[in-house]
Amino acid sequence: MTELIVALKNGNHKAQKLLYDTYLDYLFHVCYKYLKDKMLCENILSKVFLNIFQNIGKTDIQTEVVLKAWMRKICINEALMEIRKKKWIDNVVDIDNYDIVSPLMTDANVNNSDIIKMVMSLPNGYRTVFCLYVIEGYNHAEIAQQLAISEGTSKSQLYKARTCLQQIIKQTEGGGYE
Amino acid sequence: MNRIDDQKVRSAFSENDERPIVEDFDKEDLWLKIERNLQKRSLHRINWYRSAAAVLILVVLSGWSITLLKYNQIKTTNRQLMSIIDEKENFLEFQKKQLSESLVNPVKEISRAEKKEKSGGESNVDASILSENAKLKAEKESLLMTKAYLNKQLDILSSKNNLLADSLRLFTEKISKPEESPQITFESQNESEKKIDTKINNAYSPNAKAKVYMSDLPVKRQGRRMKIQIFNPGEPFRNSANDVSIFKLFK
DSSP states (O other), X not given: OHHHHHHHHTTOHHHHXXXXXXXXXXHHHHHHHHHOOHHXXXXXXXXXXXXXXXXXXXXXXXXXXXXXXXXXXXXXXXXXXXXXXXXXXXXXXXXXXXXXXXXXXXXXXXXXXHHHHHHHTSOHHHHHHHIIIIISOOOHHHHHHHHTOOHHHHHHHHHHHHHHHHHHHHHHHHHOOO | OEEEOHHHHHHHHHHHHXXXXXXXXXXXXXXXXHHHHHHHHHHHHHHHHHHHHHHHHXXXXXXXXXXXXHHHHHHHHHHHHHHHHHHHHHHHHHHHHHHHHHHHOHHHHHHHHHHHHHHTOOOOXXXXXXXXXXXXXXXXXXXXXHHHHHHHHHXXXXXXXXXXXXXXXXXXXXXXXXXXXXXXXXXHXXXXXXXXXXXXXXXXXXXXXXXXXXXXXXXXXXXXXXXXXXXXXXXXXXXXXXXXXXXXXXX
C-alpha cells in the first residue's frame, strides 16, 4: 500500500486506476448518503478523484487508513459544497427547545439495512445534518460552518430529523417498513 | 422495546460503505471521464507554463532591447559630452595661454586690446586693462594737446626773437658804417639785408638749423636734437632750453 501511495504521489497512471477501482464503491456510498442522486454522485466523484490525484503529492500521507480518511473528507466536502449550491437547508430556527434528544425506540427488530433505508428516507436537509452529526461525528458549530447555516438551524434540523425518524419507525411498526 | 442509538446507526452506515455499489453505475465510463479531465488539466497546466514562459521571454527580450537602446543613447550622449568637454578644455587652455601671455607682457596685451577696439570687434580683455588703456589714451591726447600748444608758443617766441636779432644787427651795422653814401648805404643796406635774409634763410633751412644747434651744444645733446628734427622737420629751433624741454616731452 505504501508503494501505491508513493506511485500515486509520482502521478503513476496505473496506481491511479488501482486507487479508483479500490475506493470507488466506498466513496460512492459516502457521497450517496448525502446527495441521494446517482448522477450527482458521478459528477462529485469525478471531481473527488481529480482532487485526490492532483493533491496527493502535496500531502504526507503514508498509510492506507490516513489515505482513506483523507479521501472520505474530500468526498464529504465536495458533497456539502453541492448541497450549499442547491440550498437544501433553509436558515430558519423554528424550534426553541431543540437540545432535548429522545432516543429512537422500536418494538420491531431493525437491521442495518432497515436503519439505512429509514435514514435515507429523511428529507435532504434533515438527512444531511443527521449524517454529519451522527455518522461523521461533527458538532453543530462544524455543521453550521460546512453548510453555511447557523448552529440553531443545525440543531433544529437534527431535532426534526430524529422526530421524523421516530415517526418512520412507528409507521414501520404499524404497517411494516416495506 | 429496542433502542436505535447513534452508534447503531453509525455502524450500519460504515458497514454499508464497504459494500459494492448496488445501483446501475458505469465505473469505466466514470474512469474515462476522470482520465479526460486529468489530461485536460495537465495540458492546461503545460499551456499555462508555456504561455508564462513565452511572456517571460517577451518581457526579458523587450527589457533587453530597451536597455540596449538606452545604452546606445547614453553612449552617443557620452560621446557628445566628451567632445564638448574636449572643446572646452582646448578653449580653457587657449585662454590660459592668453592670460599667461598677458601677465608676462601686459604692454602687448594693451596694444592688442587697442587693436581690437580699433577693429570694432568685441574684446574679451579685462575691464581693468581697458580702463587703464583708456586712461593712457586720454593722457596721450592731453600730452599731444600740450605739445601742440607749446609748439605754437615756441614758434611765436622764435619769430619774435629773430626779428629782434635782425633789428639789432641792422642797427649795429648802421652805427659802424656812417660815411657811406645813402645809395651805397642803401645798397649796402640792401646787401646786408640780403645777407641777413640769406642768413635767416640759411638759419630756417633744415641744414642750417642742424649746424647751429650742433655747434652750440655738446655731442650727446646733438644726437637728441637730431631726433627732434626728425619728428618735427619744419619747426624753427632758436632756444636751446626750449628745445631740451620739447625733447623731454616727446620722450
